Amino acid sequence: MKKLTTLVFVSMLGGILTLGSYKLFLEEDFVAMGNTEMMTTGTPGILPVSFEPPVYGTNADFTEAAEKTVHGVVHVKNVAIYDQPRTIWELQARGGAGGKALRGAGSGVIITPDGYIVTNNHVIAGASEIQVTLNNNKTYKAELIGTEPSADIALIKIDARDLDYLPFGNSNNIKLGEWVLAVGNPFNLTSTVTAGIVSARARDLNTNDGTPQSFIQTDAAINPGNSGGALVNINGELIGINTAITSQTGSYIGYGFAVPSNNARKIVEDILEYGNVQKGILGIRGRDLNQNISREYNLEVAQGVIVADVDSESGAAMAGIKDGDVIRQIDNVTVRKMSDLTGYIGSKRPGDIVKVNILRNGRERELDVKLTKYETYAITPIGLEVTNASKDDLKRSKVSNGVKISAALKGDKRSQALIGIIITKIDNEDVTSVADVRKILNSKDPQEPLSVTFVNREGKEQTYIWQ
Template sequence: MKKFSQLVIVSMLGGALTLGSYKMLMEEEPAFLNDLPIETKAANILPVSYENIYGTNADFTEAAEKTVHGVVHVKNVAVFKQPTTIWEYYSRGGTAGKALRGAGSGVIITPDGYIVTNNHVIEGASEIEVTLNNNQTYKAELIGSDPRADIALIKVDAKDLQYLPFGNSNNVKLGEWVLAVGNPFNLTSTVTAGIISAKARDLGITDGTPQSFIQTDAAINPGNSGGALVNINGELIGINTAISSQTGSYVGYGFAVPSNNARKIVEDIMEFGNVQQGILGIRGQDVNTAISSQLDLPVSQGVVVSDVDSGSGAALAGIKPKDVIRQIDNIEVRRMADLTGYIGSKRPGDVVKVKILRNGNERDLNVKITKYETFAITPIGLEVTNASPEDLKQYNISQGVKISRALKGDKQSQALIGIIITRIDNQVVANISEVQKIMNSKDPSEPISVTFMNREGQEQTYIWR
């Protein structure tokens, strides 16, 4: 019994020694920087954050599954009849048929078959074919389009289709994860991931009207045009439209029309049959260092007003030249693209709150959006709008209409933007209604003469045949 007691005591002492050694050797408290000897501390300590050091664990599977069934393959098909000339015979043979002119993507936005895509995807199509993700193919009807924004609305005769809900593109943030879904290189149902790289990006590829694209580094290639840009909730925040590339393929940048602008265009087409374009009624330019110094401004960003259209919402609200627009409906305005992008999502009659800076003081003004009225004179490739009193005063004339846009991309047409037309076929024109009346009563086969007031104040007449 005595030996047994000694054995128990020895065992207990051995266990205690083992546990103590383990504590000393294996669970020693870690040494932090402040516990180190002074000579080992860094001379300059920079702030460091170790939160989310391995990044976010974003799951794209649900968004991809939702989106892929709401994006379709759109084909622009040309239909050829029997050749009527020798050139037609040798260029495409002696029989009638169809040819694929181009292809892109589209986004189903209603269960009964309304689809939004890019205007350039379906432009000039004799037929439009749409293929769903389940390989079902439909003939589509063009409902309407806005070439300026490169948005078109088409429809297929179907029911209970999976569609994508519109998200609020004003809420997207830099660095936010997004998916681009489309059919690049005819590879159907392709999903790529990236982030929002920039907002209100102006590429300068139209008639001088500032654009407002969402920029992303999600891979967008030819065939993605008209496809969906969605957030990780599967909400549509943009319609993929363009890439910036010297090769024509993806090199790191893609651009999408914001969903708020696309939705407004689509709703206009569905309700009115055309796009109701609204304007503030101002012209201006981005504030930069030189302008800020010249006008002694306390800010280096915003839009400085250079001119205000008389009778416009801006004029009636009290906006004046040299005012600096800083916000619109609490959306920060850093440059003109921010302003025009937001106005593009509004309709004539909407009221917006504009924060301006005048003489160093900020003030809020309620501005009613007015309708931008234009008429396209297709035979000469020009679009005109009503000239403001300031426009007429500049040319020292009493009436005329102003060229607002060139329908063609040639330099000669682009150079005419801002010029005043005073007569068409020797008939004096004072507004676009008179232009429309002349053109609607005219025989399209007859030549058209147009008299311009050039920038030197001289009238010049040209004839288009």
């Protein structure tokens, strides 16, 4: 009996000690976890978890940024107006009258309190009428102010006052892993916000249309109706215009892309001040440096842009940049690939001076380069864009005059193959500059055939006629 009493006493004492230890040590830990704002799923205690606050300047509370931005993002409708019914059902419903049809829709960002709005060019392309619906459901007709198709940016305006708008941030300051919000108005259901991080900078999607690209890549959900919407940082500043997704289905699967705000702002300011976009260029052609090229040129670096050609009359030539130089930095922006370079240059204007750091013969040099103007003109009937030809371009083609094909507007392989070819005549008139091309085509009846004379890569002239 005495042994039984002793056994019971020891058991009770063990239970008391176990419960006390739990209360003293374990329960405090679980209470501490319960006081945090972080929620976890699964069985607690299997993996180590850090509850330290983020070091990078934000507690991941997006409410302030969202509240600042949702009223500055709008729904944009691309409306077509037609004179006659297009189907038997429209004929029965309307008789012989025409009507309106929705061609497409997207989002836009208010950038001034008096109604200037940035959106994507592809959202409003071909519109007979543009309609804008604010986050408060008020609808306005919008006027098209200007476009820059190569950057997929358009500027429109509504007649309104005292609107909520988004201030531009500095897209050069964004960092990989930085929190961002994608704000759009995709289905005319008021603004929608999704969150993610900056996944990459200066991303080139390689669409092979002759247009250099430099996108911000993010994993914040961007769907087709969000095109033209805002990418903002945690402070609610506009750092990009959402423009594209990469997906086999056409819907979001993890990556979205935005035009950097510095480039979009420069385009808008150019349209407002000059009526068109003023493009500045270094005047070089080059390619991304990699390990194989580095070995070929006996270089100690494997990142940057290696210069393959310098236009003789360009700012780069005047500053002393030469073939074989490796561009490593422009101003304070590190250049790892061509899209870093073209993205930064896209935020500058002709006449601006930039500091270019190059590597030559193992030594670094810093050169001041004055950007020259890049003039282009789109010859729409033939689907090609031309620019002024340099003396070296003319010398290579063994001609005394002409303009150079700089881009294929349609992006097909046949047109791509013509990039770099010289056009010497239009309608049997010699052309020496973009201004000559513009003058001939502006004075021409669009219904008349168009004659264009090319000099092929063998130096032979060929003339084609477009009806």
